[in-house]
Amino acid sequence: MSEGATLRDGRRVGGAVLAAIAQVVLMVAVLAAYEYGRHLADGRPSEAFAHARWLWDAERTLRLPDEAELQKAALRWDGWVRVANQYYVRVHFPAITAFMIWVYFWRRRGWPRVRAAIVLSAAAALALHFAYPLAPPRMLPGHGLVDLMNVYGPSAYASDPGEGMTNQFAAMPSLHVGWALLVAWGVIRYGRTRWRYLIAAHPVITLLVVVLTANHYWMDGIVGCSLVVAALWLTSAVQSLRDGEPVRAGTSERRDSVGA
Structure with a gap:
């Protein structure tokens, strides 16, 4: 191999490493900002409990399953709890x-869209x-x-809800379920095996876990999923506008190259 070819290979490897590091730094920054931002959003317990009571009543109006009754039924056998x-x-x-x-290392074509979502x-x-x-439901009195x-x-x-770095009044939405x-x-x-389904x-x-453990309401999970679906639709719409094509429910593989 010539010295020039070796140099080019070295530059490609170096570029790939720097690109990977940049993506790691970006996503760590995003997740850290999200977690720290959740902490900054704390401090309004009266509003949080008023919203909880309203949401509980709204879910019953919508005839969503009662979280308390579901948990009570599940606790007839508590071996699943831990x-x-x-x-x-x-x-x-x-x-x-x-x-x-x-996705980044093995399904790179999907990375920009996943990152954006x-x-x-x-x-x-x-x-x-x-x-x-x-x-969250676990803090809502009067429902057992x-x-x-x-x-x-x-x-x-x-x-104590006032202790620690975690905001316990950030139940809405649930990114546990959304992500x-x-x-x-x-x-x-992007998977290839038949077992991927x-x-x-x-x-x-995840939805059942967050509800049965009384960490989230049904609506927290529904809204979390809606945010992800909206983000995925938006990435498809942006790429369609770039390509001058109509937005469709299904997207082609090349559209997955859209960036954040």
Whole structure:
């Protein structure tokens, strides 16, 4: 191999490494800003509980299943509780992180769209945390809900809502559920094995876990998923406008090159 070819190969490798580092820095910054922003949105408990009472009544008007009755029925056998708590605490960030790594290194054509969906949904969720503080079901008195993380462990929150860096009044929306849907969508869209459809269970399990553990209402998960769906639609719409084509429900593979 000539010296020039070696130099070009070295530059390509160096460029690829720098590009990967830049994406890591970007996404770490996005996630850190989201988590810190959630903390800054704290401090309005009276509004959070008023919103919680309104949302509870709205869900009953919409005839959504009663979270308290569902949890009570599930607790007839409590062997699932610690597993559910572990799922809530341990799976969310590792799953979205592993998904981002997989897409970036092995399904690169989908990376710009996935990156955009994460950034846009995180920004929208953070705006909602500021605009609509919401106490989670486990903190809502009068409905018989059990704080399963506090009773059984492990818990992701301090026992006092005013302690720690986690904003406990940021139940709306649930990106646990929204990003679980994003992971399922990405694996099904970009995966190649026939087994990829099993990942559809991930958002379903996540929704049941966050509701049964009384960390979120049904509407938190619905809104979280809606933000992700809207972000994915927006990336498709932007690329369609660039290409001068009409927006369609299904997008071609080349459209997945859209950036954030």
